[in-house]
Amino acid sequence: RKISYSSSVFSLVQARPSLLTGAGFCTENPSNPNPIFLPLWDMAVGFSPLSAAALCYCALNRIKRCNFGSWSAKVAREGFPQFQLKGSEAAKPRSPGEMAGGRRSVLVVVCVVLLATGGVCEVLELTDSSFQSTVNEAELAAVLFHAPWCPHCHSYLSDVFSPAATLLGSEDITMATLDIDAAKEVQTKYVIQQVPSIRLFRKGQMFPYEGPRQQVGVADLVMYLREERDKQGLEENPVITLTNDNFDDITTSELILVEFYTDLCVPCQRLEPIFADAARQLQRETPPIRLGRVQIPDQMKVAERFPLEGYPLLIFFRRGTQYNYTGPKETASGIVEYMRQQAGPSSIPLEQTVDVKRFINRRAISVVGYFHEDTDSVLLREFRESGNLVRTEMELGHTHQRGVAGGMGQDPDTIVIYHPVHLVSPWETGHSVISSPPSNASQLRQLYLEHARPLVGQMTTGNHDNLYSHRPLLVAYYDIDWSSDGFKATQYWHDLVASAARDFITSGVVFAIANEEDFLDDLRGVGLSDWGEDVAVTLYAPGPLKYAMTEELSRESLTSFIQDYLDGELVPHFSSEPVPKPVKGALIRKVVGSNYLSEVGNTKKDVMVMLCRPSLPDCREAAEFYKKLASQFHGVKNLVFTEMNVALNDPPVGTDISSLPSFLFSPRGSHDIAPVTPRPKDDADLAFFLKYKHYS
Known part of the structure; x- marks a missing residue:
């Protein structure tokens, strides 16, 4: 079989180097009928992933005869010929035989001496009846969930999974x-x-798959x-089961994340498996960060103490x-990273003036x-407690040294919010x-958020809910790059x-820049x-109303745009996708x-509507129980x-x-x-609401 070579020479060798003692390329030389063997180990180019898989497939199946022409067939029958290397030059084989045909090509020649004694790993076809027993017995099972109508499933199964x-052989x-x-x-x-979709199982317990997706x-x-497979200590689930009796004792520990859930x-x-995986990782922290679960309604005595507006509640x-x-x-990694941010001191001690300058110059x-x-x-x-309330938005430090306060030009018992240096105009x-400052952590947090924005800050996916929920808000979207390569262009548009x-500091308008790639839905x-143009400008107003600036950005055009909004002369943008064709039988x-208004305000029927933004995790979760x-x-x-x-799509104003x-x-x-109140937590809450409204 002729396989053209491309990139990724070592994809085979890295995958299982112990399989082969010899593999390489056989090339034709027009002036010499004897092929020259080039060992795979010395090649700078090699097999594509699929070619490497085919090569290993031959090895694992102990193919004794390969159809690569008479020379390669002879090698396959009689074994790997002797050869010597002088530098990077490969010598001729001692008994090469003749190459079939006179084609100018590169042929993959497989010369196999099996060092592994195992056989070929079989891909098992599981059913409802065989699934549980199979995953219960497996040290590690990777299960590919697929459907016969899914073309991506077929290609992934044949090209990658199989x-x-x-x-993997008999591993x-x-x-x-x-x-x-x-x-x-x-x-x-x-x-x-x-x-x-792939799920991992260890002795019957499911684990999230966080491997390559493409x-x-x-x-x-x-x-x-x-x-x-080589990870240790994963068999037991370290998530603590919290009950009415042990809840208070356990939650008074240093730090614990609790999930309220229903079966x-x-x-x-x-x-559940994501939470368990995060618990395994966090128990290795110093000190360990614990995770626990409260089952509802079994532990209602505990549940009644918290505003359970939806499940799962963390x-x-x-x-x-x-x-x-x-x-x-x-993802487990997302939970782990967030909880790591919550660990450690809420405020860093700063002993010298140089420590303060280093702390704020970031x-x-x-x-x-x-x-x-x-x-x-x-x-x-x-102040320290307020640091716990803003860990994901800003960092706190403190000093007791009078000389440090004086060196920074501040009086004692003063709190200063320093803006990011690259955003200061x-x-x-x-x-x-x-x-x-007030002696109340919540009030301090509110003051931080009010003063945390510079004249023009940067809105991100992490801070837009807290720092940039104010309306009216003007945002300039463009390709933001604060590295040395893009710093000048990024700073130019910011300034x-x-x-x-x-000119509008007292107008009530908040200003920000944002990376356009992070907010494509907003731009749509x-x-x-x-x-x-390089920069797209949008103004978000109460209502909610949206205004798009349709002129090229300059100081004059931006000033005129803002003034027109304040004077009430702008026409709001109304977003709507094309009206979809009716789908018969759609849920x-x-x-x-x-x-x-015509569909939801239909006077002939009871109509339930869910307003959502698919990019939000809460909306994706709600979409599942709404469909149910x-x-x-x-x-x-x-x-x-x-x-x-x-x-x-824009809903009606108000x-x-x-x-x-x-x-x-x-x-x-x-x-x-009218909105459904109280806000439903799951499909059971919505079902109760509908039975009351529709059948009453």
């Missing part, structure tokens, strides 16, 4: 597949929503699975004090407290001083916006995703901005389920979309569209 299974890794169309019980139990090569999957909650089921406790978890829930918001020598003052205690000082913003929402009807609810009520007369993506997802209901005989 060759990886072959490379202690079980490779298996399961057809979700045929095995509905397993699909339901493990909440498999997408295909192809078809980047067989070797990547093989190496990832070997790393997973029937689909997002809870998906979070709350963490620091020495008994409760804090809302605002980090990611989709690309982060820094808060420094200058205090008297009393190390146990109420203000200092509340020529028209501002770069810091805000709180000269009489241009700042030059206009300084105002019709600027294909804007041809949920998609509505858009232009037909929202629609399926439960499918066929009920005069009841319609609808949904609208508010990233691409509709509150500050907290998503949002559920609204319009009863028959009325054009009123």
Whole structure:
């Protein structure tokens, strides 16, 4: 078989070097009928991942005869010929034979001496009946969930998963597949929503798959699975089961993250293996960070003490004090990183003036407290507690040294918020001083957030909810690059916006720049995703209303745009996708901005609508139980389920979309569209609401 060579010479060798003692290329020389053998080990170019997989497949199956022409056939029958290397030049084989044909090509020649004694790893086809016993017995099982109608599943199975299974040979890794169309019980139990999808199992316990997602090569999957196999101490689940009796004792520890869940909650089921994996990683911290779970309704005595607005609800406790978890829930690494931020001191001691200067001279918001020598003052205690409330937004430091405060030009018992140095324009000082700070952590946090924004700050996906939720807000979107390569261009546009913003300091408008790649949905929402200029400018106003600047950015055009808004002369942008064609039998009807009122305010039917933004994890979780609810009520007369993506469609002015997802209901005989209150936690809450509204 002729296989052309390309990149990635060592993908085979890295995957399983012990398989082969000889493998290489055989090249033709027009002036010499004898081929020259070039060992694979000395080549600078090599096989593509698929070619490497094919080569190892031959090795593992102990192929004795390869159809590479008479010479390669002879080698396959009689063994690897003797050869010597002189520098980088390969000598001729002693008994080369003749090459079949006179083609100018590169032939892969496989000369195999098997050092491994194992056989070929079989990809098991699992069913509902065989699944549990198989994963219960496996030290490590990688299960590929697929569907017969999915073309990506077929290509991934044939090009990556099966060759990886072959490379793994008889290693202690079980490779298996399961057809979700045929095995509905397993699909339901493990909440498999997408295909192809891989899950890992150790002695029956499911673990999240965090390996390569794209078809980047067989070797990547093989190496990832070997790393997973070699991990130690993963059999036991370190998540603590919290009950009415032990909850208070355990949550008074240094730091613990608690999940409130129900058994029937689909997002809870998906979070379970991720939560357990995060617990395993965090228990290795010094000191360990613990994770626990509270099952609802079994532990209702505990649950009644907390505002359980949705499941799963994550709350963490620091020495008994409760804090809302605002980090990611989709990966174990995201939970781990967030909880690591919550560990350690909330404020860093700064002993010298040089320590303070080093602390504030960074690309982060820094808060420094200058205090008297009393190390146990109420203000200092509340300052430290305020640091716990803003760990993900800014960093705090403090000093008791009077000389340090004087060296920084500050009085004792003063708190100063320092803006990131690269965002300070020529028209501002770069810091805000709180000269009489309140002795209350929550009030301090509020003051930090009010003063944390420079004249023109940078809005990110991590700070837009807290620092840039204010309206009106003007944002300039462009390619932000603070590295040495892009610093000048990035700073140029920032300072241009700042030059206009300084004229509107008392207007109430907040100004920011943002990386356009991080907010493509927002740009689509105002019709600027294909804007041809370097910078796209949008103004968000209460209502919610949106205004798109349609002129090329300059100081004059920006100043005119802002003034026109303040004078009420701008026309708001209304976003709407094209009206979709009706889909017969659809569980949920998609509505858009232009037909929202006619579809949702339908006086002939009861209509439920979910307003969502698919990029938000909470919206993706709600979409799952909303679909489950629609399926439960499918066929009920005069009841319609609808949904609208508010990233691409604007609801009517006055509709509150500050907290998503949002559920609204319009009863028959009325054009009123009112929010569902209290906010439903899951499909059971929505079902209870609908049964009361629809059947009453």
